[in-house]
Structures are given as C-alpha cells and as structure tokens.
Amino acid sequence: MSLYLDLNKELTPAQITLKQEAHRFAEEVLRPASVELDRIADPEEVIKKDSVLWDVFRKAYQQGHHIRGFPEALGGANLSALDNHIVTEETGWGSADFAIALGVAPFPFSVAAMSGNQELMRDIVIPFTQDKEAKYVGCWAVTEPHRGSDTLLFGVDQFRDPAIAFEVVAKRDGDEWVISGQKSAWVSNGTIATHALTFLAVDPSLGMAGSGVAIIPLDLPGVSRARPLNKLGQRALNQGEIFFDDVRIPKHYMLVEPAGYPFTIDGVLATANAFMGAAFTGVARAAFEEALAYCKERVQGGKPICEHQAVQMKLFDMFMKVETARAISRAAMVYNATTMPPATHYSIAAKIHCTTVAFEVASDAIQLFGGYGLSKEMLVEKLFRDARASMIEDGCNEVLALAGARQLIDRY
Secondary structure, three states: OOOOOOOOOOOOHHHHHHHHHHHHHHHHHHHHHHHHHHHOHHHHHHHOOOOHHHHHHHHHHOHHHHHHOOOOOOOOOOOOOOHHHHHHHHHHHHHHHHHHHHHHHHHHHHHHHHHHOHHHHHHHHHHHOOOOOOOEEEEEEEEEOOOOHHHOOOOOOHHHHHOOOOOOEEEEOOOOOEEEEOOOOOOEEEOOOEEEEEEEOOOHHHHHHHHEEEEEEOOOOOOOEOOOOOOOOOOOEEEOOEEEEEEEEEHEEEEEEEHHHHHHHHHHHHHHHHHHHHHHHHHHHHHHHHHHHHHHOOOEEEEEEEOOHHHHHHHHHHHHHHHHHHHHHHHHHHHHHHOOOOOOOHHHHHHHHHHHHHHHHHHHHHHHHHHHHHHOHHHHHHHHHHHHHHHHOOHHHHHHHHHHHHHHHHHH
C-alpha cells in the first residue's frame, strides 16, 4: 500500500514510470534486504562476500542507480532534480540505510568527473560508470574523532579558527601529496569502499578554510581500516574508521585546494542536506503508512482503532508532517540544483525538518501500534531506530541550524 499522492500534476509519463520503477525496486529489493541485515548481530557478517548486501549493490549497479546522476555521455540517466527527488524518496521509503549507502557510493567518482582531469577520467571515472558488479564503491570521509559537525560551519567565525582544522593532513612532496591522520567510525561505506572522497587539511593555520578535497584509493600502502561500527540503527549502512599513514597520491588526485574549498563545502552542504531531506521524507512516509494500515485492522473498544477520534487526530497530524516534508525537501533540491551559488539554508532547513519529522512520525507509529510497536518483528521499530540517527548524521541538526542562521543573517 502506498498513500503517495503527488500533488504535482505536471509530472511527465516518464517521471510517473520512474517513480513506479523506483518504488518497485525499494519494495522488492531494498526493504527485504535491509530488514534481513538489521537482524544480524555482528556488523562484520553484514559485509561478508556472501552477504545479501552485495546482492543489493550489484542489482543497483546493474540497473544504473550508481550513475543516475551522471551525464548521458558517461552512461548516466542525467536525471533532473525533480527526478532525483522522486527516486531518493522512494529509496528512503524502502531503506534509509541503503539510500545513504547507494547515495554515497558514487560520490568520489562524480566529483572526479566534474574535475575534467583526463587521467582521473581514465583511471577512476570510466571504470566506475562501466561497473555492473559493485567493484567500485565510494565513501565520503569527513568526520574525525575530534572533528564532527564543526567541520560544516561554513560562513561562521570558527571557519577560520586555527584551533578547528582537520587532523587528516595533506603535505605536498613534489608531484605527490602525502596524507596522514584518521577518519572516525562514521564514514559511510568506510570499511567496504574502494575510494574515499577525503576532506582534509592543506593549510591548518587557516582553520577549516585551509581545507582541501582529495580522492584516495583505499588499496594504497599506508591505508588501514577498523572493524565496522556496531550501532543502533541503519545497520545495513556500513560505517567504520579509516587510517592514513603517509599515504601518497598523485598531485592531480587533490581535487580542491583552500582557494576553492569554501565554495565546495557550500555546494556539498546544499546537495547532501537536500538528499537527506528527500530520503527521510520517504522514511516518514513508510512509518505513516505502516501506522495507518495497522489502525484499520487493530480492534479495541469494539471497533478498529482508526475509528477513535484520538487516533484520527494522530494519523492526520502524521499525514500533514509527511506532506510538508516532501514540499520543503523537493523545493530545496530542485532550486539548489539549478542555482549558483545555492540557497544552502533551504537545504539545511529541509534536512532538519524532514529528519525531525521522520523521527516524530516513527515514534507516533510505535505509539499507535502499542506494545507491538516495540517488537523487533514490526517494521516501525526499525524505522524508529533508523530515523533517530538522521538527526545526527551529515551534521547534527542543532549545529546545522547555526550554519543556516548565519546565512540568513548575512544574506538578508
């Protein structure tokens, strides 16, 4: 059952088909695998070669999910921002953890493609776009043991504070960069990735403003990784530490140096936060649909509980939250995909609102299920745990709000 009535009457037949196909993939592939992996106690088992996790990745790659944002010249679908929102919401509806894992997987390769460097195109980008077996998987290495949401405070005074700089440091040595330091256990796809889009310090004396962005192949000498993180929710999303011990990369693997970093982090915030808003709109919708279906079946007081007014008020409140989440996340994603510089505070607002909505709606769903909602057999229990993580990952909501507020103050 899906209660998704798209209020945009201008969707093309192709977009309607895209939505249906994305929903089918989420329902038949992503959600069953996500539920299965959620029940595995040891996260090492989740990433083993015979794990269903790799079946999902291969099916996603075979259907072109990993290159859907690439131009047609590279085999991609060249989806519009609206198309991308449709697919992302459906993917989040099926599985928050796979939505993030598959969303992060192309990151190093898509950024390399935008660089225009022909060696990177030949060595990294083209092999990724032609991959049908998930042999190439990317991760986004930002967070460090002592650097979390403060890495995202673009535009505030702390951005140029020398005391707040990445501890993974890149030093130039002739035609190479030498990378040293540690990324924390929150690197999505961290222990399964082949390549890391790594945010690091080039000139720590400038604080975060002295940062850069490099692609680091994770099979190079000096790279090591810890065990996958054992965590509360999103358990199909592999996360884990990465260590760099004098890792050498060619100079053209450094994609962004300090002069371009402020523009890069602004664009990343606009893109990543809009993605999170869309994905967790899907999570909120999944929780609402589970609750409504249950309330029509569960009998208490001599009638289905959906006939009790208190339950009706709760259900309609959940419905309104889902619809407002879709509205703001879609508007932010569409606007910022076609606007330079982006209105990043709208993407931040979408991320904060939609992740909060996902958590609140999932919590309300559990309440409507009563004791059954606490059972591991019920999807709403998993959705609740998955949603809880969203208010912390990709920047905790409180710190992101400060970054958004700074933009409001400076812009208007």
